[in-house]
Amino acid sequence: MPPLSYAMRMEISEDEVLHVAELARIKVTLAESREIKEQLETIFQHFSSLQDIDTEAVDPTMHISGNQIVLDHIDREDVNQNIRSDLIETPLDTEQVLQNSPRRENTFIRTKGVL
Numbered sequence: 001m002p003p004l005s006y007a008m009r010m011e012i013s014e015d016e017v018l019h020v021a022e023l024a025r026i027k028v029t030l031a032e033s034r035e036i037k038e039q040l041e042t043i044f045q046h047f048s049s050l051q052d053i054d055t056e057a058v059d060p061t062m063h064i065s066g067n068q069i070v071l072d073h074i075d076r077e078d079v080n081q082n083i084r085s086d087l088i089e090t091p092l093d094t095e096q097v098l099q100n101s102p103r104r105e106n107t108f109i110r111t112k113g114v115l
């Protein structure tokens with residue numbers, strides 16, 4: 001199998017759309033799955049085209065410097081450049097966590113299988 005090229009068009013099958021919908025417990029009709037498939041392929045194509053842009057000479061727009069994140073070229077009110085110091089706190093007691101979990105098995109929290 002040849003290596004995946006970023007220029008290749010990413011495709012998704014209707015079966016994959018239906019499978020993901022089933023995992024997410026979303027009811028999707030066959031017609032909706034076709035529409036979602038087309039929308040996802042368009043999104044994949046846009047992301048794929050980003051790989052063709054040469055960014056080697058571009059400085060990063062975000063990097064960590066000491067205890068402060070330095071953001072350049074960002075003009076957003078919701079970005080807070082001041083970061084609090086890490087707070088060291090006493091971890092929760094294992095038994096306390098287990099008492100708050102709906103299902104447990106010995107010292108583990110039991111969950112439904114995902115895959």
